[in-house]
Amino acid sequence: MSPSVQQAVEALREHFGTRLSTGAAHREQHGRGEAFAQAFPPDAVIWPENTGEVSLIMRTCHELRVPVIAYGAGTSLEGHVSAPRGGICLDMTRMDLVLAVHADDADCVVQPGVTREALNTFLRDTGLFFPVDPGANATLGGMISTRASGTTTVRYGTIAHNVLALEVVLANGDVVRCGSRARKSSAGYDLVRLMTGAEGTLGIITEATLRLHGQPEAVGSAVCSFGDLRGAVEAVIELIQSGAPLARIEFLDEVQVRACNLYSKMSLREEPTLFIEFHGTENSVKEQFERAREVVQSHGATGFDWAADEQRRSQLWRARHAAYFAALGLRPGCECVVADVCVPISGLAECVAAARREIDAAGLIAPIVGHVGDGNFHVLFLLKPGDTEERARMERVYDAMIEHAHRLDGTCTGEHGIGLGKRDKLVAEFGETVVALMRRLKEAWDPHDILNPGKVFQT
């Protein structure tokens, strides 16, 4: 622990007492998220309980030039929450209150440590829900910071479309509010969208006003499988182009279906498969289902099981959400690297097929899943821990996937963010000049580089 960190810890211990820990177990636990191999424990962990406490920490760390890293549920996949330069981890999970629900305006105000599942449980009897669903039960602060999206984005947008306002503590401890509860605004630079996806490098989010949506009157799900990948993806393209208001449309390749069958005790055909969900009125859900059936069948789909009942639907989506754990089950004891690229939908079939070919040619085990309505897909690389040669093969395949996405004017990350893992890919995507713009912005707002330093780009 450097002298300056030591000094900060001593200064802050006075206020936080046992809510500040330098214990090895706490530090280890906060040194990494999920599925990112490298761990860098912070020097200390603090559990703040309100905005004033976050401001106090920032003031102290600003004065002493100590790095500060915010930590939510720890479900980040790109090393966002690790502390490669040491410093203080803010575990935000005690700031977990839903502060207000404005049912008339379909919005709510939450602290950053509220998880998406906790929020939806809280909202259950209001007729409203928060739709953004990245799979993991992440905290809302973390979801905002990584610009999360997930299965429902095709209908309800990413989290960036669903944040109305933020309270943020800046590098020097100043507390600011950006945005408002108005549904739209042209008032100055859009700092809400700038903070969304900034991975904690521009400020610490201490409160968020979120847009809610009416719980759909009726929900229907359907599953179908295809003889080959191309049929599945072409069905998706046609569905999206027809303007069908699908609520979710998820792809699982045959390897992932096998994993789900094993893990979730299902008996789906082990072929490229789509899970589709429809939201609307009873009539419109039925109409959507019938139209979708026509489309998928014209692309050679087998089966188009209607899962209108809650139980069957829950089973399906639980299986989809468990895809990560199901994949891990394919190779007991493995580590998993979850690749994430997003391309214009016209290039999706080509990209997924190329990924599958390269995975197989490299002798890797890796199911593929995708939020295909958005052109976003994930390869779940299952790796033997410590096998550097296998990891190198994986990296070659992943690099080729990203290059492919870039050739199609896609992105190196649809929803997981840059963190530590993809800083060179950010440069590949936009060029040095754009990354320099981001860096200049960061320097202007955080001149001592204490907010999650070294994430998003080298500093």
Added chain:
Amino acid sequence: MSPSVQQAVEALREHFGTRLSTGAAHREQHGRGEAFAQAFPPDAVIWPENTGEVSLIMRTCHELRVPVIAYGAGTSLEGHVSAPRGGICLDMTRMDLVLAVHADDADCVVQPGVTREALNTFLRDTGLFFPVDPGANATLGGMISTRASGTTTVRYGTIAHNVLALEVVLANGDVVRCGSRARKSSAGYDLVRLMTGAEGTLGIITEATLRLHGQPEAVGSAVCSFGDLRGAVEAVIELIQSGAPLARIEFLDEVQVRACNLYSKMSLREEPTLFIEFHGTENSVKEQFERAREVVQSHGATGFDWAADEQRRSQLWRARHAAYFAALGLRPGCECVVADVCVPISGLAECVAAARREIDAAGLIAPIVGHVGDGNFHVLFLLKPGDTEERARMERVYDAMIEHAHRLDGTCTGEHGIGLGKRDKLVAEFGETVVALMRRLKEAWDPHDILNPGKVFQT
């Protein structure tokens, strides 16, 4: 003309020839937008034809510290396009090509001088359309720069939801590309959203990739009127809360309806009125219409005329779009100040009613229209040119409207922007610390303050 501007003009004339003008008529014409009284003509106007030319202008002006102001259709309402510090106006209207339409991906690439109507004419046979509709036939560059929205935002989002990528020329002439054609991305700071609404103070937009939408299979419109304002607004609140996927829901108060009847030769009841539009399949449009009828009638609506035929629908929406000119017709020879506030929908009835009371108490003539599904409304103050006393009364009413919006956690501008006119309101909305953050960002990217200087905030 200052010596540095003189020098820039001489240097650039070599390249631009007759596409650079210092003529009084051109300068006057580019010194103001619509509905903003103060004109500040630039020292010169240049009509660039490609990105390289914009870069050349920026390099020259950067070196010589000359202000540069981008100009599109001149429909800005807050003085964005005026040149209070002189400098060079870039008239972008010759950069008016649609560079690509990717029908499979439902996106297109345009130059900034393409207008929204020109784009939709271009798209007519593709099955796709660009939905953002601020009323005026603005250029897309201008719409992006002011974060425009309008009548269809309730369904299709603002322009910020419909820009995927931008090519931007920075203050020093560097050309950068932000965003991609992927539907979503978590790659670094969201510079696309930052440029969107930056009012030309951070860069000059030279190309935009826009999201398109499928032309709806069926469209229906309806009109109904209410005995009082509250009934109309409460009907809107209930419709929005029910999750009805309305494509447009527009409010006109009795004064505006009278103006429209006179101007567009219609015979609507001169009462608070809603224009509603439904998009979907034939069945879902019918279902939406029937449900909307139940809701509006339960709030005391008179009539709910179904305007399924194209002709009747066009007449209605032409009348709505002509609201500004219809209002001007109420007081021949008048000037019009178009007020713009946006509030959480629960406060909308209260806000509109208070505005009407204060307009009447101040003896002003001012119809009210609103994109009420978003909580956004406009008061069209009709003023006698040069009557400073009347203008002062107007300003008191408008200030009170904005204070009211702020008390309800709304915004001082839903869609028109800050420009010159609302810089003090931006401070009132967010406080000095937030505006200082915006200023630091501007300084970091445009250290000589040459990009539309003095707009959004004092510099």
